[in-house]
Amino acid sequence: MQTVDSSELAILRALVEGTVQTTGEDFLRSLVRNLCIATNVANGFIAEFTSDKTRIRSLAFWTNGEFIDNQEWELAGTPCVDVLAGKLCHYPSDLSKIFPKEEGIESYLGVPLQDADGHILGHLAIFDERAMPEEPRLLYTFKIFAARAAAELNRIRVEELCRQSEQRYKDLFDEAPIAYVHEDTDTRFLAANQAAMRILGITPEQVPGLIGSSFIPDTVEAQQRLQLALKSIEDGTNNDGVVLELRRKDNGQPIWIQWWSKLDPSRQYMRTMFIDITERVLMEREQARLQAQNLYLQEEIKSTHNFDDIIGRSPALQSLLNQVQRVAQTDASVLIQGESGTGKELIARAIHAASPRKNRPLIKVNCAALPSSLIESELFGHEKGAFTGAISKRIGRFELAEGGTLFLDEVGEIPLDVQVKLLRVIQEREFERVGGQIPIKMDVRVITATNRNLLAEVAEKNFREDLFYRLNVFPLTTPPLRERLEDIPLLVSFLLGKFAPKIGKKITGISAQSMQRLQSYRWPGNIRELENVIERAVILTDAPILEVEPEQLPAVADNGEKLTQTNDASLDAVAKEHILSVLEQTRWVIEGPNGAAQLLNLKPSTLRYRMQKLGIDKTNR
């Protein structure tokens, strides 16, 4: 055993030097050892009580100049019982007589270690085989050591509580279903929880230093949203969270989040929370698509209320219908060529109706009725702000036709730049909205029709050859009416059944002479013209047997072209004259307050379509 420096200073030095450098277990060992040296007692220990307070467990144990392993022992029958009761307890001699269990031990000095609230944290004790007289210096020294020991135990306990609470917070942060990110004020990531990493498609290694704004795609709309979001954070008005569009880091997939961000009181970093609302946004998009489709289909029902069966038994028509039946079962692109009014649209609808897509919509785009600048956005839709006038997002016809068929009528009118895009879309089966960057997958069958000679347009470089072959996988030609004159009686009876009740006339048939007249006419306007002639005759007739007078059929040149007649009274001719005179009057201005469309009370697109149909072109004047 070491000799003791008896001065108070030496004791305090032993205490300070023995414990100042260390914490935790080392501190406790050093404290016990120095306590024994300072008090000149052979044995000492610091211990804690088990949670049921029946046993005692040492944290540091010094015996005769060395540490021994920590141990646990029964409390009952030892002087430690008094210590647990919160008392300092000193047995200067004869300890083993009072506590027979402590055989060979003569003296004992123990004290409870308490926190500021009086809770017992542990127990410090020294004991010896020699007597331990009750000297003030001994008690004084002992109490100083005890105070330090209590402070350290308290510190250890608080540290443990902090560690547990931090762990709880970390678990909560990590495993919360809501995404948490700590970012510095430049949106550089400091930490991200598991939900955030899962939503953003990043790994823990990628987190430090990632820039939050790098998740935002470079589209007008997404960037605008970000600016609005940042502003609302600055103004403190983002209480409901802002919706942001992001791209996942791992696969570039678009995601939408509802985002809250707040500057930490330290102003060093931002506490950001978000939830994944991609599913909701996609559902809303689908809902918008369905609403637009619904609207389109309602219009469609109105405009096709006269849609009826295909009438005719001529071999030319029957062979066409045979091909329709066959091609309908496939997904092949079909190009229907034929003169105006021969029933191309009817055939397109028949293909759709006989195809496996029949329960999905057939969406029609009349490419001639649209100004070329709008065709692209009509077909593919556009994002808000994609171009001047794109005030809100628009869903294109390809999207409306999802799962069904898109019928591009007058496909020869599509401008060359849109032809390139159309070709790519048909090849890759995906497209982007104008001004958008998200590729939209599509499952759409494309049927096209034209009354132009598309091959000649290809030769003239007005139509892309590659697109022509893409569209013309299965070519169909609708025969002109003059090549199936034998269908005229059937068509006439069908048309009488259609118009007479509508106009309110009782007509039972047509005179043989009139029928003969109809069958010897060349029908340059085909069935549409026949419809017009019959409708007009029904209006004019009062008898139950319909008469078609020679003057009701415009004279036709040998090549099938209508002869220009000064007294041409057909509806088309009258309409053409009227439109021409209005156009002259507006100096060929179509749109705007003084445009021809306004004067004729038509939509500009409808007027353009009619002009095209009637062959009205400024360059021919």
Ligand SMILES: Nc1ncnc2c1ncn2[C@@H]1O[C@H](COP(=O)(O)OP(=O)(O)OP(=O)(O)O)[C@@H](O)[C@H]1O
């Ligand atoms: N075989 C037929 N039976 C009954 N009606 C027909 C038949 N073919 C065409 N029609 C009618 O003739 C009119 C013109 O047909 P449709 O619009 O399909 O022709 P189109 O070739 O597409 O014309 P355009 O090239 O001018 O667009 C429609 O009212 C249609 O119902």
